[in-house]
Amino acid sequence: MRRVRAAVTGVVTLSLAFTATACGGGEGSESAPKTLTYWASNQGASLEVDKKVLQPELDQFEKETGIKVKLEVIPWSDLLNRILTATTSGQGPDILNIGNTWSASLQSTGALLPWDAKNLEAIGGKDRFVDSALGSTGVPGQDPAAVPLYSMAYALYYNKQMFKDAGIAKPPTTWDEVTAAGKKLSKNGKSGIGVEGSNLSNNIHQVFVLGKQHGADFFTADGKPDFTSDGAVAAVKQYVDLMAVQKIVAPGNAEYAQNQSLSDFAKNKTGMVLWQTPSQTFSSQGMGPEEWGVAPAPVPSGKPGQGAQTNSMVAGINLAVFKNTKNLDGALKFVKYMTSDEEQIVLNKAYGSVPPVKSAQKDPGFAAPSLAVIRDTLATSAAALPQVPEESQFETVVGTAVKELFADAAAGRPVTTESVKAKLEKAQQQMPKK
Amino acid sequence: MTETAVAHPTEPAVRKATPGEARAPRRSGRRRIALPYLLLLPALLLELLVHLVPMLMGIAMSFKELTQFYIRNWGEAPWSGFDNYTVAIDFDAPVGQALLKSFLTTCLFTVLSVGLCWFLGTAAAIFLQENFKGRGFLRTLFLVPYALPVYAAVITWAFMFQRDNGLINHVLHDQLGIGDSPAFWLIGDNAFWTLLVVSVWKGWPFAFLTVMAGLQNIPRDMYEAAALDGAGVWKQIRHITLPSLRSVNQVLVLVLFLWTFNDFNTPFVLFGKAAPEAADLISLHIYQSSFQTWNFGTGSAMSVLLLLFLLVVTGVYLLLTSRGRKTSDV
Numbered sequence: 097m098r099r100v101r102a103a104v105t106g107v108v109t110l111s112l113a114f115t116a117t118a119c120g121g122g123e124g125s126e127s128a129p130k131t132l133t134y135w136a137s138n139q140g141a142s143l144e145v146d147k148k149v150l151q152p153e154l155d156q157f158e159k160e161t162g163i164k165v166k167l168e169v170i171p172w173s174d175l176l177n178r179i180l181t182a183t184t185s186g187q188g189p190d191i192l193n194i195g196n197t198w199s200a201s202l203q204s205t206g207a208l209l210p211w212d213a214k215n216l217e218a219i220g221g222k223d224r225f226v227d228s229a230l231g232s233t234g235v236p237g238q239d240p241a242a243v244p245l246y247s248m249a250y251a252l253y254y255n256k257q258m259f260k261d262a263g264i265a266k267p268p269t270t271w272d273e274v275t276a277a278g279k280k281l282s283k284n285g286k287s288g289i290g291v292e293g294s295n296l297s298n299n300i301h302q303v304f305v306l307g308k309q310h311g312a313d314f315f316t317a318d319g320k321p322d323f324t325s326d327g328a329v330a331a332v333k334q335y336v337d338l339m340a341v342q343k344i345v346a347p348g349n350a351e352y353a354q355n356q357s358l359s360d361f362a363k364n365k366t367g368m369v370l371w372q373t374p375s376q377t378f379s380s381q382g383m384g385p386e387e388w389g390v391a392p393a394p395v396p397s398g399k400p401g402q403g404a405q406t407n408s409m410v411a412g413i414n415l416a417v418f419k420n421t422k423n424l425d426g427a428l429k430f431v432k433y434m435t436s437d438e439e440q441i442v443l444n445k446a447y448g449s450v451p452p453v454k455s456a457q458k459d460p461g462f463a464a465p466s467l468a469v470i471r472d473t474l475a476t477s478a479a480a481l482p483q484v485p486e487e488s489q490f491e492t493v494v495g496t497a498v499k500e501l502f503a504d505a506a507a508g509r510p511v512t513t514e515s516v517k518a519k520l521e522k523a524q525q526q527m528p529k530k
Numbered sequence: 531m532t533e534t535a536v537a538h539p540t541e542p543a544v545r546k547a548t549p550g551e552a553r554a555p556r557r558s559g560r561r562r563i564a565l566p567y568l569l570l571l572p573a574l575l576l577e578l579l580v581h582l583v584p585m586l587m588g589i590a591m592s593f594k595e596l597t598q599f600y601i602r603n604w605g606e607a608p609w610s611g612f613d614n615y616t617v618a619i620d621f622d623a624p625v626g627q628a629l630l631k632s633f634l635t636t637c638l639f640t641v642l643s644v645g646l647c648w649f650l651g652t653a654a655a656i657f658l659q660e661n662f663k664g665r666g667f668l669r670t671l672f673l674v675p676y677a678l679p680v681y682a683a684v685i686t687w688a689f690m691f692q693r694d695n696g697l698i699n700h701v702l703h704d705q706l707g708i709g710d711s712p713a714f715w716l717i718g719d720n721a722f723w724t725l726l727v728v729s730v731w732k733g734w735p736f737a738f739l740t741v742m743a744g745l746q747n748i749p750r751d752m753y754e755a756a757a758l759d760g761a762g763v764w765k766q767i768r769h770i771t772l773p774s775l776r777s778v779n780q781v782l783v784l785v786l787f788l789w790t791f792n793d794f795n796t797p798f799v800l801f802g803k804a805a806p807e808a809a810d811l812i813s814l815h816i817y818q819s820s821f822q823t824w825n826f827g828t829g830s831a832m833s834v835l836l837l838l839f840l841l842v843v844t845g846v847y848l849l850l851t852s853r854g855r856k857t858s859d860v
Contacts, residue, residue, distance in 0.1 A: 173802075173803075177821060180601065180821065180824075183601055183602055184601050184602070184604075186602070201598065201824075204598050204599055205598050205599070205601055205602055206599075206602050207602055293717075294716075294717065294802070294804075296803070296804060347693075347711075347714075348693050348694040348712075350714070350717055351692070351693055351714060351716050351717045353802060485598065485599070488824070489822070489823045489824055492803070492804070492818070492822040492823055493822075493823060495804070496804040499717070499804060500806070500807060502717075503714070503717040503718045503806060504718075506714060506717065506718065507714065507718045507719070521624070522624040522628070525623060525624035525625055526624065526625060526628075526819075526823050526825075527823065528597045528598075528823060528824060528825050529617075
């Protein structure tokens with residue numbers, strides 16, 4: 097009997113201990129005021145590369161302020177879910193990177209610190225930042241939910257040797273020229289241009305720009321989803337038709353989502369790609385900077401500019417502060433440090449992006465032709481994705497619709513205006529009702 | 531889990547009383563009655579905490595208008611009555627249509643996957659019943675899919691099924707010359723078959739293991755007697771093996787059914803966040819409705835509907851099989 101009693105006591109104690117551990121998580125929230133937790137998005141070729149780039153800068157910050165920053169680099173595919181979980185549980189980092197297109201969506205959860213005049217003053221004021229980058233920091237008319245950290249834009253990258261072999265003298269500037277060049281390049285198992293058909297965000301970036309060129313925005317002025325307008329349907333169809341009708345995209349691209357189109361480009365299998373700052377990836381795949389050229393992304397006619405001649409979305413990363421941080425002062429210091437001229441130059445050089453801070457952009461390191469194209473695009477002809485709370489859902493549902501249309505095209509099924517419209521209709525119905 | 535917890539605590543009740551205990555029969559009798567419940571208590575508490583509380587929260591959420599605006603404090607979200615359910619089962623609108631399609635796909639997928647897992651597992655277990663050289667090696671080999679971490683295994687399959695660089699097309703198209711061009715396995719209609727292959731590969735070793743354990747309980751002399759009466763291998767399987775495995779199979783099929791119907795890992799790792807329409811299993815569909823489009827209320831309503839369906843199916847199944855057992859016992 098004594099043995100049984102001992103066993104019972106043991107089991108009960110064990111279970112209580114178990115329960116206590118299960119409930120007692122979240123030591124992160126108890127962080128001392130002298131530390132900060134920072135979730136960085138994966139920018140470099142790997143998580144390790146990011147740690148190598150960021151750690152010395154964080155050490156420098158600790159030296160200057162005495163505040164230790166605990167770094168965690170999070171892969172893109174997990175980032176939004178991790179932020180959502182942190183929002184629900186209230187147990188997030190103090191500072192985090194967000195994709196700038198999500199700004200309005202995350203702003204609507206109320207989890208991020210609003211950058212009112214006082215907070216902005218603490219980091220040197222709003223005027224330090226380029227206007228186009230500020231356009232992707234939250235719903236217009238509200239205090240920004242984040243501040244810009246790295247800026248990027250789409251450009252057309254072309255394989256010089258393949259262009260030479262196909263007898264193409266200069267990089268295309270309009271969509272007609274892209275098609276013509278693509279047809280010359282698409283032979284002997286090679287193809288004209290690469291796409292990432294199964295990458296939802298990339299699909300959105302491309303059809304958003306084409307939508308602008310067709311005069312469509314995917315959202316009405318008062319923020320309601322408008323996916324089935326003639327312009328939106330034409331934009332999606334034009335993009336999928338690169339594979340379905342023009343045949344300048346290899347069918348295999350329909351299942352690409354891991355930057356395989358960049359490998360194809362580096363292996364001389366694809367002549368062109370529309371991308372944001374791929375130079376690091378090209379060199380890691382063994383392609384030297386002299387082997388590729390860069391030109392502004394194509395427009396319907398003439399030259400890129402405002403309105404219908406928009407040729408890129410404003411891409412980039414923003415830095416946000418979790419509202420329930422226990423170290424607001426330290427967090428503001430950290431944002432000020434990361435957006436200072438010196439850090440902007442160091443970090444944007446390391447990642448091949450352009451600083452969204454005006455004074456840092458003047459550094460001669462960003463005058464190279466490949467970055468000049470991006471800088472000019474951001475200054476003159478890039479548009480921010482709709483800054484509405486439902487933006488992240490839009491990426492999912494319309495991105496999925498485009499993925500399914502590419503799957504149809506790859507299987508040889510016809511992609512018609514009706515089939516495109518039906519997919520977009522279905523996508524629109526999946527959006528949350530207000 | 532619960533069954534073993536019930537089985538053991540009852541043991542002391544049938545144990546012969548020691549002389550010391552005989553002196554105070556009433557008190558120890560009460561203790562004996564209390565003991566099993568006491569031993570169950572920790573498991574019950576944990577079950578409550580881990581399963582029941584979230585389940586009740588999920589049910590509450592399904593009656594709320596829960597979008598991104600309220601996820602920080604979902605208690606504040608306005609009540610929406612049955613709106614989420616109406617959206618989920620409105621089969622004329624895209625959300626309902628997609629849910630119904632996903633449900634039917636999952637039903638077909640589950641029937642095929644469970645059937646194949648059971649068949650392969652049973653066949654292999656029977657085959658390995660006889661002692662022969664290499665039996666131990668084969669037994670170990672067959673359990674490899676069960677022992678591997680799901681994520682690592684499925685991601686390897688995803689690589690093999692890639693159209694341009696994958697092993698499957700290399701063998702089927704390049705070496706055996708099947709098809710005019712390499713097929714797509716991870717997008718389009720073929721995705722269903724891809725998912726089935728991976729699911730069966732992953733699931734059948736469990737059936738194999740369970741049936742193998744069940745076979746140990748069949749007395750060898752039954753086979754010997756049958757053989758003496760002139761029954762061949764097939765007759766022995768039909769009249770001895772399968773009927774003797776009845777109770778094992780009841781549990782096995784139920785467990786495989788529940789696991790397969792709810793399988794999230796396999797499609798998620800294989801296809802990512804957006805599964806192709808042909809392979810849009812219901813758990814991934816609900817995940818996408820909740821976490822990708824941030825319709826948490828509708829997603830919860832879908833989960834509750836799924837739970838009800840599984841409860842009904844399980845209930846009917848248990849009722850039918852236990853009735854069958856009673857009549858066969860008579």
